[in-house]
Amino acid sequence: MSTNGLEGVMQSGNHACAKIRARWTEFSQWVNLDSNNLSDGQKLAVKYFTVAVILFFAQIVFGMLAATQFIYPSFLYEILDFNVNRMVHINAMVIWMLYGFIGCVYWLLEDESKTEIVGLKLGNIAFWVLTGAVTLVVLVYLLVQIGPGKTSSLWLINEGREYIEAPRWADIGIVVVMLIFFYNVVATFSKGQWSGIAGVLTLDLVALAGLYVAGMFYMTNITHDQYWWWWVIHLWVEATWEVLVGVIMAWSLMKLLGVKRKIVQTWLYIEVALMFGSGILGLGHHYFWIGTPEYWLTIGGFFSALEPIPLVAMVVHAVYDSGSHAFKNGNHPALAWIIAHAFGNFFGAGVWGFMHTLPQINLYTHGTQWSASHGHLAFFGAYATINIAFFYLAIQHWRGNVWMSGQSENAWRWKWALGLLNVGVVGMTIALLIAGYEQSFIERAVEGSTWAGYFSAQNHPSFQSAMIWRWFFGLVTFAGLILLIWDLLTIGKTETRKAQEIISE
Amino acid sequence: MNDTPQPLWASEAFWKKTAIWVTAGSFIVLVVLTFDSLSQTKAGGTRVPAYSVINKKIDYQYQAKLFKSIPVIGENEFLFGKELTEEEAFQLVDLGKKTSQAKNCMNCHTLLGNGAYFAPDLTKAWLDQGWLSTQLREDAMVKFLIDPEKNARTFSSNRKMPNLAITEAEAKGLVAFLKWMSSIDTNGFPYNFKTIYAEQ
Numbered sequence: 144m145s146t147n148g149l150e151g152v153m154q155s156g157n158h159a160c161a162k163i164r165a166r167w168t169e170f171s172q173w174v175n176l177d178s179n180n181l182s183d184g185q186k187l188a189v190k191y192f193t194v195a196v197i198l199f200f201a202q203i204v205f206g207m208l209a210a211t212q213f214i215y216p217s218f219l220y221e222i223l224d225f226n227v228n229r230m231v232h233i234n235a236m237v238i239w240m241l242y243g244f245i246g247c248v249y250w251l252l253e254d255e256s257k258t259e260i261v262g263l264k265l266g267n268i269a270f271w272v273l274t275g276a277v278t279l280v281v282l283v284y285l286l287v288q289i290g291p292g293k294t295s296s297l298w299l300i301n302e303g304r305e306y307i308e309a310p311r312w313a314d315i316g317i318v319v320v321m322l323i324f325f326y327n328v329v330a331t332f333s334k335g336q337w338s339g340i341a342g343v344l345t346l347d348l349v350a351l352a353g354l355y356v357a358g359m360f361y362m363t364n365i366t367h368d369q370y371w372w373w374w375v376i377h378l379w380v381e382a383t384w385e386v387l388v389g390v391i392m393a394w395s396l397m398k399l400l401g402v403k404r405k406i407v408q409t410w411l412y413i414e415v416a417l418m419f420g421s422g423i424l425g426l427g428h429h430y431f432w433i434g435t436p437e438y439w440l441t442i443g444g445f446f447s448a449l450e451p452i453p454l455v456a457m458v459v460h461a462v463y464d465s466g467s468h469a470f471k472n473g474n475h476p477a478l479a480w481i482i483a484h485a486f487g488n489f490f491g492a493g494v495w496g497f498m499h500t501l502p503q504i505n506l507y508t509h510g511t512q513w514s515a516s517h518g519h520l521a522f523f524g525a526y527a528t529i530n531i532a533f534f535y536l537a538i539q540h541w542r543g544n545v546w547m548s549g550q551s552e553n554a555w556r557w558k559w560a561l562g563l564l565n566v567g568v569v570g571m572t573i574a575l576l577i578a579g580y581e582q583s584f585i586e587r588a589v590e591g592s593t594w595a596g597y598f599s600a601q602n603h604p605s606f607q608s609a610m611i612w613r614w615f616f617g618l619v620t621f622a623g624l625i626l627l628i629w630d631l632l633t634i635g636k637t638e639t640r641k642a643q644e645i646i647s648e
Numbered sequence: 649m650n651d652t653p654q655p656l657w658a659s660e661a662f663w664k665k666t667a668i669w670v671t672a673g674s675f676i677v678l679v680v681l682t683f684d685s686l687s688q689t690k691a692g693g694t695r696v697p698a699y700s701v702i703n704k705k706i707d708y709q710y711q712a713k714l715f716k717s718i719p720v721i722g723e724n725e726f727l728f729g730k731e732l733t734e735e736e737a738f739q740l741v742d743l744g745k746k747t748s749q750a751k752n753c754m755n756c757h758t759l760l761g762n763g764a765y766f767a768p769d770l771t772k773a774w775l776d777q778g779w780l781s782t783q784l785r786e787d788a789m790v791k792f793l794i795d796p797e798k799n800a801r802t803f804s805s806n807r808k809m810p811n812l813a814i815t816e817a818e819a820k821g822l823v824a825f826l827k828w829m830s831s832i833d834t835n836g837f838p839y840n841f842k843t844i845y846a847e848q
Contacts, residue, residue, distance in 0.1 A: 209766075212766070213766070216805070216806045216807040216808065217806065217808075220808065220810060221810045221811065224756075224810045225755070225756050225764070225766045226752045226753075226754075226755035226756045226764070226766075227752070227755075229755045229756070229764050229766070230752060230755045288752070289750060289751050289752055289812055289813070290750045291747075291750060291813075291815070291818070292743055292744075292746045292747025292748075292749075292750050292751070292814075292818045292821060293746065293750065294746065296746075296749075296750035297746070297749055297750060300750065301749075301750070301752055302749060303748065303749030303750060303751070303752045303753065303754055303755075304749065304754065305754050305755065305762065305763055305764070308752070308755075339660070339664070343667075361746070361749075363691070363699075363738065363741060363742045363745050364689070364690070364691045364696060365745065365759060365760065365829060365832075366689045366695075366696050366760075366832060367686060367689060368745075369759075369760055369762060370682075370685065370686065370689070405660060408660055409658065409659070409660045409663055412660065412663035412664045412666070412667045413663050413666075413667075415667040415671065416663065416666045416667040416670045416671070419667070419670060419671040419674055419675075420670040420671070420674055423671070423674035423675055423677075423678055424674055424677060424678060426678065429762075430685070431835060431837070432760060432761050432834045432835055432837035433760045433761075433762070433832075433834065434689050434695050434696050434760070434832040434833060434834055435685045435688075435689055435695075436684070436685055436688050436689075436695065437835055438681075439685070440835065442681070506836065506837060506838075506839050507839065509761040509837065510758040510761030510762065510763075510765070510769055510838075511765065512765055514765075515765060587838060587839060587840070588839075588840070591838075591839075591840035591841050591842050592769065592772075592838030592839070592840065592841045593776055593777050593778065593841065593842060594768045594773075594776045594777075594778040594803065595777065595778060595803060597768040597769065597803075598768070598802075598803030598804070598805050599803075601805050601807075602803070602804060602805055
């Protein structure tokens with residue numbers, strides 16, 4: 144290449160960089176956020192929240208692509224096949240929720256420990272390492288997609304196990320980053336002060352990080368493979384994640400409503416007892432049909448049937464406390480999302496889970512759209528909602544702790560975002576439930592689960608129209624998300640009033 | 649704050665202890681059951697047969713008393729016309745299992761009912777009546793896996809499996825893996841399943 148050519152490339156590269164920088168400056172000026180309003184821990188938290196929102200967006204985009212393929216199977220055939228879109232859809236979800244949780248913990252850490260975060264520099268490095276790794280993993284998912292049937296494929300490309308597809312090198316990276324996060328939490332509480340919330344949080348993080356290791360082994364025996372795989376998936380989303388949101392909820396009820404610490408901590412212990420008491424052995428509902436012994440039918444059926452109880456307790460807790468404080472709170476959108484969380488968790492994880500958890504019913508519903516129906520409402524209701532509540536808390540403080548209420552300027556945006564997202568997800572849930580019912584009847588009960596039976600259920604008009612409705616409500620969800628992002632970028636921009644002071648009794 | 653003594657059920661300390669005991673107790677029970685389940689499901693046991701089961705005919709029989717079908721391991725039925733030792737069988741199934749992960753099968757199909765719902769369950773794919781004849785089954789499966797586009801079987805759904813660059817060796821491994829998986833005792837799941845050997 145001639146020097147001129149090289150210079151030309153460099154020049155146009157510089158030009159492009161300058162353009163991007165100018166756009167970014169313009170964008171930052173438009174958003175107009177002042178990071179001086181945040182403590183160091185909070186600054187770290189909002190980094191996690193920012194990536195969480197971007198991945199949330201990716202989750203919905205790839206969900207829409209996969210939903211489209213149910214209606215037009217040749218759409219993006221052999222370019223971005225269903226398995227790729229679906230993998231990115233569920234992985235983006237798991238990762239954005241984890242980013243959200245880490246952000247929530249960094250957000251409350253300094254306030255709860257009454258001291259400054261200890262390993263701030265390390266925390267920042269971990270953030271960039273994790274974000275770099277996630278970007279690389281997604282690029283490999285999209286561009287390489289699959290590999291030959293060798294160990295190296297599982298280490299470098301994708302592990303091929305639903306929800307924890309990240310290749311092994313990334314698994315190791317995730318564990319290291321989690322250890323740094325864990326160190327930050329423990330060291331900060333140790334330097335400052337411990338509390339009941341801090342204790343539960345710490346023990347929960349030990350379990351959460353430790354369980355991930357159970358998913359880092361290759362096994363030829365698929366029964367053993369799925370046995371350990373469920374240790375990660377179930378004991379994360381139906382045990383440790385639930386306790387984590389219990390912690391986050393406890394802290395936010397103190398901050399938003401001024402509920403007494405003694406009350407939230409007592410509730411938190413009750414929730415932990417009920418959640419782990421039902422959820423740990425409730426793991427058995429995944430061991431009905433994978434080759435494991437028959438006693439799991441009894442143990443899994445019984446304990447998983449109890450799993451909704453702690454979720455009822457959380458609804459009572461949130462609603463009672465809101466009522467007893469006459470809904471006086473410092474951040475209306477955040478409280479609205481907390482209430483959405485309490486009900487979403489109860490209906491999505493509790494009711495929708497219970498509906499097909501007994502083995503007598505699960506025999507027909509396992510591996511059908513029932514699970515997809517439950518999955519959509521549960522992940523959204525239990526985890527998306529509480530993260531969104533924290534996004535609103537964060538943006539309020541980022542803007543200088545301004546007034547944020549139903550009467551704020553452009554309050555229609557947060558109300559409509561709340562409405563569209565909830566209606567969208569509930570709509571998808573119902574559509575998928577209808578598809579699941581139809582599959583259970585036609586494919587399972589009538590046709591005896593053969594491939595011909597599977598396809599006669601898939602080709603049935605009621606299944607087909609359910610897929611169209613799911614697509615439509617996916618679009619509603621997408622619209623809600625775009626509105627949510629717009630609202631998060633603009634809410635409180637012109638607000639001059641300070642937020643209502645809430646003091647914990 | 650008032651200093652009146654609180655009933656036990658409203659005391660923070662009581663619930664803290666309860667939470668610790670319940671969590672520890674449940675976890676210990678889970679660990680004990682895990683040891684038992686893993687030993688009962690080792691390849692070579694009654695629930696999960698040895699890999700060399702791919703040398704045999706696998707079928708299901710409905711047990712009216714139990715209200716479910718249970719696996720029946722029958723006479724010799726070699727895969728690709730060759731009897732394999734335990735080690736050779738393991739190697740072949742292992743290649744298939746690894747391939748199933750590297751090709752990300754689970755994000756379209758379900759295996760033991762777990763995965764995605766865009767394509768049919770693979771738990772008993774080996775025994776599915778869709779292969780029409782037990783004589784042609786092995787070759788049909790290998791051909792399909794190597795070039796699913798040309799050998800597409802969409803059951804008029806228009807959903808076609810994409811070409812996943814599966815080699816012949818990998819395809820044979822996958823068939824072995826599917827045959828072995830079909831012999832696992834899944835407590836009667838999926839219910840009412842009719843194998844390729846069942847009377848039409």
